[in-house]
Amino acid sequence: MSSLEVRNLVKEFKVRNGMRSSVLRAVNDVSFTLEPGRTIALVGESGSGKSTVAKMISQLETPTSGEILLDGAPVGRRGRGLEGYRHQVQMVFQDPFASLNPYHTVAHHLERPLRIHGVASGDRLAPAVHELLERVNLVPADVYAAKRPHEMSGGQRQRVAIARALAPGARFLVADEPVSMLDVSIRLGVLNLLARLQREEQLGVLYITHDLATARHFSDEILVMYRGDIVERGPSDDVILNPQHEYTRTLLAAAPEPSRHGRLREEVRAELAAS
């Protein structure tokens, strides 16, 4: 059974404070298994450690302890093992304005991973780029292939970033706040694309976000992180509709909900009247 598993992941950072130094445990004993065709949402406020988990999975940070297993085997630190891991596990970053090189065309951004990971070369490159663009719905592909980042909207850029992540043949995507920089009207389009890839191509997606509503609608399972710990986990609907942990309730109460319009005003008025 193919899977991406993290087991008892811990990350500590040294914090210098003047002459003293202390240890900050950013991630404390996090374990979960990502399977093909499933989406896990990792939610929490800033500083809860969710991005540190993403960085460890994408090998941008080394865990202090704990393991990352791909298909049951530990991931190599360097060489072949690490290379193989990178074919399979790729990242989509938050800011599509910063993660694409403004000097290069879309084709360049996609050809590089195809070549580096040995997926295609020479005459096969152009058709492979086309296929990738079609998979992320940037059609007609030859028009988009020739564009540079500034000629595209944020949503289109993020689609290029997703295509780039798919280029090495990735089976698992780590998407760290992939839509938070985008305008609301195009967020759903990008999320729907991820959902389609997940379903039709059996992609495993780790969706990192602080937006509980999209976490609920676009994932099978939700993990709630607070100060490095996973404080609650379960099927999305259970976590959102029937939260057990106090912190999950705080998060839920803080999320805007259109149907509660005017409620905040009433609450504030009642508080002021009482004091």
Added chain:
Amino acid sequence: MTATTTTGPLSSSTHDAHVAGLEPVLTARHVSIEYEVDPPVLAVEDVSLTLHRGEILGLAGESGCGKTTLAYGLNRLLKPPAILRSGEVTFHDANGTDIDVVGLTGDSLRAFRWDRVSMVFQGAMNSLNPVISVRKQLGDVLTTHRPQMGKQERAARSAELLELVGVDPSRLDSFAHELSGGMRQRVMIAMAMALNPQVMIMDEPTTALDVVVQRGILREIMRLRERFNFAVVFITHDLPLLLEISDRIAVMRAGQIVELDTSESIYARAQHPYTRQLLASFPSLTGDRGSFVRTGVSQDVAEEEAP
């Protein structure tokens, strides 16, 4: 707004009834703002808007729709190549006099800005000066606009302002990098409140903050509004948030206000297709799973606009 040549924003009879008894504090009539580039870009097109005393008016729309440009126009903050092509902006002072905002120059403009209408800027996380303390930055506002204030009075007022926004006055000697994002935002709000303005324009004041901190700050803004009765123009693309806090919402698209109504009406009976599209862009937290969910529809790029 009856004299508009183009069709005005959609709104309901509920809205007309809602505003009937209210006292205006800022009125914009037929405001058009252009960026003098080649070719010229008309960023705000014939916008008429009335802000009432003590109300929260939400200004919704996506990036590039002209909402920040309009706010800058109301506050006379436009910089070339942006230019106010036509229209008038009138401020109705609490003392009964009307101020023609567009006609202000030099000292009178300086006396008007921040004193009557202040602003919390977009990216307020990075709007504080990194090399001077909070005390100096708050003091700066007071020395400029209240020169008669003594040093001790200034210090007392600065401490009072921080307390108002829920920041410990011991933070007066802190620098921006020593404060969390939420605290920096609170200091920015304190600064905007320093002169007891009658209108505060807030441009995406909570967008960079996470939900829990965001909620705390919104609550603070609502509380201060109840106490000091200033009017707020709240600019954001986050429509669910606006629905929760605003009295009225103006939906802006491509430089024009396409719909203007009470929050209740926008939520329950949005008339403009674009407003409905915006409303449909947010999955409900606890409601039913909408049809858009995981459909993977092939038209998922169709609605995206060119940059």
